[in-house]
Amino acid sequence: MIRDTSAQDRLVEVKPNRKRRLMLIGAGVAAVAVLAFVLPQASRLFSADASVSASRLAFAVVERGLFVRDIAAEGKVVAAVSPTLYATSGGAVTLKVHAGDAVKKGQALATIVSPELTNKLAQEQSAADAMEVDYLRAQIDARKKRGELQKAFDNAQIDQQGAERDLARYQKAFAQGAVPSMNVDKAKDELQKSKITTLHAKADLGTDSDSLNFDIKSKKLAHDRQVLLVEDLKRQVDDLNVKSPVDGQVGQLFIAERATVAKDAQLLSVIDLSALEVEMKVPESFARDLGIGMGGEITGNGNTWKGLVSAISPEVVNGEVAARLRFEGDTPKQLRQNQRLSVRILLDKRDNVLTVQRGSFVDESGGAYAYLVRDGIAEKHPIRVGASSIDKVEILDGLKEGDRIVISGTDSFKNAARVAISR
DSSP, X not given: OOOOSTTTOXXXXXXXXXXXXXXXXXXXXXXXXXXXXXHHHHHHXXXXXXXXXXXXXXXXXXEEEEEEEEEEEEEEEEESOOOEEEOSSOEEEEEOOOTTOEEOTTOEEEEEEOHHHHHHHHHHHHHHHHHHHHHHHHHHHXXXXXXXXXXXXXXXXXXXXXXXXXXXXXXXXXXXXXXXXXXXXXXXXXXXXXXXXXHHHHHHHHHHHHHHHHHHHHHHHHHHHHHHHHHHHXXXXXXXXXXXXXXXXXXXXXXXXXXXXXXXXXXXXXXOTTSEEEEEEEEHHHHTTOOTTOEEEEEETTEEEEEEEEEEEEEEETTEEEEEEEESSSOOTTOOTTOEEEXXXXXXXXXXXXXXXXXXXXXXXXXXXXXXXXXXXEEEEEXXXXXXXXXXXXXXXXXXXXXXXXXXXXXXGTTOSEEEEEO
16 A cells, blocks of 8 residues: 655745735836827727827917017119110211219210211201291392382372372362363362272272282291201200210110110119119018008118108019009118118017917918817817918917917828827
């Protein structure tokens, strides 16, 4: 019979390990905490339509405060008055100045040699002199003719007076029976004839005088017309000396020395340095808010000058509109053509306005919506925006102070309603 080993067994008392128990309990609590933290995040991730890393996005907080709308850009100095001079007649040109020379108003800058125009002036001047002689001769002839007509009228009056005396004498003699009635009748006929002669002489004097006056006036008008033609030709000949219309500086020469040019050809330009303006390019979105007379600041050479918007181009080129500012007051002396200056135009200034930093979300959505960030989820939210400046945009509706939105990078959202933002 085989004996068992029960006699060798002994009961071993196991003492509880409190440290291990505490570690297990701690691990369990940590696991529960992790699950409590992860499960909401996981549920939000699963509820989102997409997930985008926060490093690819830019955020901004909606704030309330001062809102200043202005336009800041770089401008260049341009001449408000920069006339280009043209050839008034064809011919050979002799330049008397060089590019960059300072000139005064009325100073001759170039001379055009035009034999054709000079000869035409001489011919027309000669014709004017001949017409003046004709006009003077007509006056002399008129005076001579008037003298002859006056003489004939005076003689007719004398003859009439003699006929009246003869008739009176014959009538007196006939009454005394000294002469026959035939002599009286003859005297009456002579008187009647002299009266008719006097009437015609008087009529000739008036009619011929009017004719003579008309002839003189015609000669005078012809002479005056010729004088005007000569004066115009003199002006054209004088314009062959191309003169500066302003005080300034010679800009660009468009021809070479002694070049033969046609009429209306460009010769040179003159820059009036006393009337300078600053030209700047304004984005199309801001151009509609610009107006003539708006104030601005021009900065350069360590100085700041006040300016006023003087002109706005009606044309949009490459998404920009050209605008000009003139200096308020005297033009600074130290500026030069095409010099670069900084320009700032104040459009609007208001306090207590709800704004957010401007970003691509305004251009991408047209200001119709924004992605509002809450608990790591960017949710598409309708908004309404107002005026915008270079760095801010006014919020009219849809957001409140303290809201955090995505201002850049929303193109990666692909228009999703909810987007999870991962770290």
